[in-house]
Amino acid sequence: MPLKKRAALATLPPGFKSTFLDGLMPHEVRALLKVAKSVRISPPKVLQQEGEPAHRLWLLRTGRVAVYRLTHDGNKLFLRWGAPGDAFGFATVFRAPARYLVTVEAVQEGSILVWDAAACQALISRYPRLSEAVNCAIRKYLDRLIDMFGMCQLQSTEERLARVLVESAGQLGHAGPEGIEVDLKNEEVALTAHMSLFTATRHLSKWQRAGLLKKHRGKIVLPSLSAFKMITSDT
Amino acid sequence: MPLKKRAALATLPPGFKSTFLDGLMPHEVRALLKVAKSVRISPPKVLQQEGEPAHRLWLLRTGRVAVYRLTHDGNKLFLRWGAPGDAFGFATVFRAPARYLVTVEAVQEGSILVWDAAACQALISRYPRLSEAVNCAIRKYLDRLIDMFGMCQLQSTEERLARVLVESAGQLGHAGPEGIEVDLKNEEVALTAHMSLFTATRHLSKWQRAGLLKKHRGKIVLPSLSAFKMITSDT
DNA sequence: CGGATTCTTGACGAGAATCAAGAGTTGTGG
């Protein structure tokens, strides 16, 4: 019997951490998972497009997504990576129809849990706390964005890059034999730190020569983060 | 009797426009105003400090405020001006205690309407729609911030400055005999456009020589915005 | 092995911040 019940739930990978779900009570989380639809995603699938009416709330279960905004002239303004546990499409929970603020695109194979607009309305009226959880999540995004803005405004490329390494290690990194491994190409690191590919490469090379990290194709290995935390904080 | 009723309301200046209040029904706005406390503000009074527990929701009635965030080393990261109609302290409406995300400081004489935490709780439970209005307001802030970030990342100082003039004219400007007058010093304009005082002055001087604007001490007069809109959009 | 992708390094230049010095404007007190 318990087995059957668990089979009906959308399953979460082991070690799954979600700031959004953490804002809810366990029984609310269960209720959410019970009605979630699981969908596989593959790059370069666009999962939501800015400006379109929000029709679904979703949670990244596995994989990685890129969050960006399109400029009037078609360029992409990169905002951040989305990792497992990140939620999107908060605009869906409003009674008043709202539109997506940003575009989100899959960059790795993975899967998401989806709630359509009808499911959101039902959940919201049954669990009012959900509205507050959404609110907190949006506030967190705002907070992070202000931080990033400040970083870009008043820190040098070197400081920014060091900080990006530390944060990426936490968000995307996984343990390896020689330290934390971060699966990002130089181009992606540069995007994250909002600088040119060449500037990023130069600093990374310098740090490799200094023995602070080891670079491979599409991957950076960080034996220790302390040196980068130093670079970040002092000036 | 109607007169007595109106006297009990917090009064709004003529021509008052608030995106936040516009998200509510007229009767809800009346209910809010009925329990609001009016408070006078003078520079350089800090109206809320980032990191402190949010204890009041408030609306700028008259005057001007500066919204910024403090960096670890004590610098101010300017975010935007607040004009009459702007609301702050949304963190107050959460059941879960939250903290202010930004610091807000008065830069002109003026007045605000205030709701303390208790009043917010009472209003929220009586008018659930208020929660959604707050949500929308936060989303709007997020949207504006992404815009500003994009502007700083991928537009030149000249384009940024032109855009700031257009937006400031709308938000802070008032009609004058020779065009829209914006009461900002060069230093404040530079702050708004996130560039150095000197770079801002140079562009403004150039535009004055071209006859696109007239400068006075602490004030800029814009006969027409069309030229600046041109600079903003084409590239 | 050949082709595609990713990374590296150097040379160069544009854009914008900084610094310095002075001119113009406003307000105050004698």
Add this chain to the structure above:
DNA sequence: CCACAACTCTTGATTCTCGTCAAGAATCCG
């Protein structure tokens, strides 16, 4: 009414960070 101080604005000279471009090296994959 004038003199002086404080504030605001202007301009030029200088410096520097960082983006762009070019060319080639290293790595991976079929």
